[in-house]
Amino acid sequence: MESSNTSASDVGQTRKYVSEDMTIGFIGAGRMAQAMTKGFVTTGIIKAKNITASDADPRMLQFIKEFGVTTTQENKEVVYKSKVVVIAVKPNVVTKILKEVKEHVSKDKIVVSIAAGVPLSTFEQNLPPGSRVVRVMPNITVTVQAAASVIAPGTSVQLNDSELVRELFQSIGICEIGSENLLDAVTGLSGSGPAYGFIAIESLADGGVNMGLPRDLALKLAAQTLLGAAKMVLESGKHPGQLKDDVCSPGGTTIAAVQSLEKSGFRACLIDAVEAATLKAQELGSKNK
Structure with missing residues (x-):
């Protein structure tokens, strides 16, 4: 490609x-x-x-x-x-x-x-x-x-x-x-992907509100944070795993959060979402041949 x-x-x-x-x-x-x-x-x-x-x-x-x-x-x-x-x-x-x-x-x-x-x-x-x-x-x-x-x-x-x-x-x-x-597969990843991002932003903002942040501030911080993370991946040329490691200080807050995400099956949920959307795209495609 x-x-x-x-x-x-x-x-x-x-x-x-x-x-x-x-x-x-x-x-x-x-x-x-x-x-x-x-x-x-x-x-x-x-x-x-x-x-x-x-x-x-x-x-x-x-x-x-x-x-x-x-x-x-x-x-x-x-x-x-x-x-x-x-x-x-x-x-x-x-x-x-x-x-x-x-x-x-x-x-x-x-x-x-x-x-x-x-x-x-x-x-x-x-x-x-x-x-x-x-x-x-x-x-x-x-x-x-x-x-x-x-x-x-x-x-x-x-x-x-x-x-x-x-x-x-x-x-x-x-x-x-x-x-x-x-x-x-493109449909499953980037075609449907904005919805996954919107859910992530909403969820991060909810987490901020849960921890005491005003709703409007939490939403802005969540959206800007994902925007910034995406720009770093696109512009740095580094693998996202490396960028993640760079943020995770030993014994720090971020690695504790990453551990929580892993326990919750965060990666698997996103992988499954892309798979589900791809399979649905294939199904719809077969009907339009």
């Missing part, structure tokens, strides 16, 4: 594959599409005037229109206007959408799917032969331009297609290129 730690702030220096006049369209203007649009426009990698979005729900179009993009209720219009077409609808309507726009998907377009659990084969079977399809698994932290995404290229992608899509997603977080057989 190819990795990249490029941050949104680095986009201006790393733009290589996404041209200044790149056009992108969203079929489906829900939360993820809105967050991605905000990120693309904020970082400047895509101009608002070059983004078109469609949705059957006028409310979604009103929300995404606030970023200055063009909106429509015609999915075909999105395909017609866009070099990169992002399929951002619920998995159960993907096939219907693909059949609707099929005749407008030419070989000069890149189709990007963020529909969870829908395999590349579904796209390639329902679009013209040779269609350039890339599947992406981002997560909800795209909302704050801190997404963790993995992309998997289809069988007909052309030279640099994957790099172009990765460059787009690097503007809203970090992105890696992998194979499709990894995406269910």
